[in-house]
Amino acid sequence: MAGAQTGTGKTAAFALPILQRLAPGASTSASPARHPVRALVLTPTRELAVQVAESFRDYGKHLPLRSTVVYGGVDMNAQIEQLRKGVEILVATPGRLLDHVQNKTVMFNQVSILVLDEADRMLDMGFLPDIKRIIALLPAQRQNLLFSATFPDEIRNLAKSLLRSPAEVQVATRNAAADLVTHVVHPVAREKKRELLAYLIQTRELKQVLVFSGTRIGANRLAHQLRRDHIHADAIHGDKSQAEREAALQDFKAGKTTVLVATDVASRGLDIEGLPQVINFDIPRSPEDYVHRIGRTGRAGLTGEAISLVAPEDHEPLAAIERLIKKHIERVLVPGFQPNAGTVATLMGDEASRPARRGREMDKERPRRGRERGREREQPREQPRAPRREPPRPPADPIFSKPYEPAAPQPSQGAAEPKPESSHGKRKRPQVAALLGGFKR
Numbered sequence: 001m002a003g004a005q006t007g008t009g010k011t012a013a014f015a016l017p018i019l020q021r022l023a024p025g026a027s028t029s030a031s032p033a034r035h036p037v038r039a040l041v042l043t044p045t046r047e048l049a050v051q052v053a054e055s056f057r058d059y060g061k062h063l064p065l066r067s068t069v070v071y072g073g074v075d076m077n078a079q080i081e082q083l084r085k086g087v088e089i090l091v092a093t094p095g096r097l098l099d100h101v102q103n104k105t106v107m108f109n110q111v112s113i114l115v116l117d118e119a120d121r122m123l124d125m126g127f128l129p130d131i132k133r134i135i136a137l138l139p140a141q142r143q144n145l146l147f148s149a150t151f152p153d154e155i156r157n158l159a160k161s162l163l164r165s166p167a168e169v170q171v172a173t174r175n176a177a178a179d180l181v182t183h184v185v186h187p188v189a190r191e192k193k194r195e196l197l198a199y200l201i202q203t204r205e206l207k208q209v210l211v212f213s214g215t216r217i218g219a220n221r222l223a224h225q226l227r228r229d230h231i232h233a234d235a236i237h238g239d240k241s242q243a244e245r246e247a248a249l250q251d252f253k254a255g256k257t258t259v260l261v262a263t264d265v266a267s268r269g270l271d272i273e274g275l276p277q278v279i280n281f282d283i284p285r286s287p288e289d290y291v292h293r294i295g296r297t298g299r300a301g302l303t304g305e306a307i308s309l310v311a312p313e314d315h316e317p318l319a320a321i322e323r324l325i326k327k328h329i330e331r332v333l334v335p336g337f338q339p340n341a342g343t344v345a346t347l348m349g350d351e352a353s354r355p356a357r358r359g360r361e362m363d364k365e366r367p368r369r370g371r372e373r374g375r376e377r378e379q380p381r382e383q384p385r386a387p388r389r390e391p392p393r394p395p396a397d398p399i400f401s402k403p404y405e406p407a408a409p410q411p412s413q414g415a416a417e418p419k420p421e422s423s424h425g426k427r428k429r430p431q432v433a434a435l436l437g438g439f440k441r
Contacts, residue, residue, distance in 0.1 A: 001119075001146045001159060004171035010147045011055045014041075014115050019060045021113070022088055026064045035066050035086025037106065039113040042094055042134070044121040045265050046071040046242060047249065052117060053091040065089060072096040073242030080105045094122075094130035101137065108137050119146035120155045120288060128158075135162065150288040181298035183306045183329040185318065187348065189339040190311040194222065196337040197281060197309065198229045201259065206277055208252070211261045212293050214282035222281060223261045233259040264289055272296055280308040283317045287324035312343035 004010055018039050027034040043049040053069035060067065067089035068082040076099065083090075083105050090097075090106070100106045114135070116122045122131060144163050151159075160166060188196050201209060213219040216237040226233035234248045234257045245265075252260040253272055264284070278297045284290050297304025308329070310318055322328055331348045338344055 001166050002169040003148060003151050011052055014145050014147060015055050015059050018113055019063060022065055023063055028064045032086030035088055036110040037087060037090045038110055039089045040111050041091045041115040041117060042122060043117045046073060046093060049091050049093050056089050070096050070100060094127055098130060111138050111142060113143050115145045117147050119148040120150050150291050181294050181304045181306050185308045185310050185329045185331045186334055187331060187339055188309050188337045192337045193309050194225050196334060201231055207258060208275060209259045209277045209279055210275060210296055211259055211279045211281050213261055213263060216263055219261045219263055226259055231259055232257055233261060235261045237263040238265055277305045283308060283310060283314040285317055287321045290321045312339050
């Protein structure tokens with residue numbers, strides 16, 4: 001289990017040793033049987049899978065080791081053709097890998113290394129069933145490697161249940177953000193978020209910005225609104241085809257697109273060289289996602305900036321983020337975009353505003369107390385009041401005011417004759433019989 005800050009080279013940390021370990025058994029034969037799958041690398045997203053496969057290809061270009069990548073959203077036939085030729089290193093997303101398992105186009109009987117990249121995401125409740133199915137197909141004797149920038153306690157406990165006496169390597173403080181990234185929060189009214197984003201991009205002349213949105217629909221809408229503001233923007237999320245996602249990412253890396261609006265599909269492992277700014281248009285609900293989002297900037301020794309647009313309802317998620325990274329993020333108000341006065345103090349921090357508020361309250365109390373003491377001196381002493389006279393009560397009625405007394409029983413004078421029952425006191429016969437066909441005569 002290895003943990004390190006984003007942008008510190010975790011991919012190379014497992015790719016290079018794997019290549020070195022497999023190199024002695026590498027074969028130049030063209031036979032697929034001489035190239036079985038020996039190392040399996042699982043990633044949570046397609047983009048990360050492609051990036052990891054490129055790293056293996058570049059690092060091992062002088063070795064006779066074959067590698068390929070399989071992921072969803074594209075045709076399986078080209079992937080099947082690559083697998084049939086034989087590969088030693090297979091990088092995959094869990095869903096598409098299980099599709100190949102069902103089609104019997106991949107075998108795991110010689111896998112000796114399993115890598116879970118971005119392990120905290122791989123082991124969450126969404127991926128865990130697929131991971132367990134894949135692990136059940138692997139040989140019992142193998143090496144398991146888990147790499148991530150964040151390891152929440154519940155994920156650590158779950159990972160330990162899957163591993164056998166794991167060695168832990170923690171390069172930096174757990175769940176720490178990159179040291180070279182500066183953080184800033186702009187409190188803003190929710191209805192002015194999009195205007196503030198366009199204002200920051202245009203006034204600061206930002207050329208390459210990765211903006212994170214909370215939903216896919218929100219990412220599309222935000223990209224469309226930025227284009228209406230004459231800002232070249234595009235969106236990337238899970239609803240787009242793989243070809244569209246790759247094209248949008250390549251245009252952004254090449255500088256053709258100024259703003260790339262993305263969901264958390266782009267927050268894991270993506271390496272965009274020299275990315276200067278990351279903007280959180282929507283604050284993530286999971287504090288760990290904040291660490292991964294801002295990890296797209298400040299990579300490989302370069303500095304970066306993480307900007308968060310925080311509405312009043314984002315106060316609790318922001319506090320959770322600060323507790324996780326153990327750092328207070330500076331608040332900066334942008335004139336014309338700040339929320340109402342009732343919520344500014346909460347977002348700016350109560351510690352900074354409490355002394356000023358207390359001073360203003362004391363200043364207000366001093367003249368009020370002086371005026372009250374002056375009025376007490378000017379007003380004459382009050383005279384004792386006369387006792388209050390109650391209104392006269394109405395006279396009591398001798399009949400209605402008298403308590404109830406039951407009448408004495410009358411002495412019996414023989415057997416009383418039965419009185420004929422009146423029609424009012426007579427019980428009515430039930431009408432059920434009438435409903436069943438009438439009374440019997």
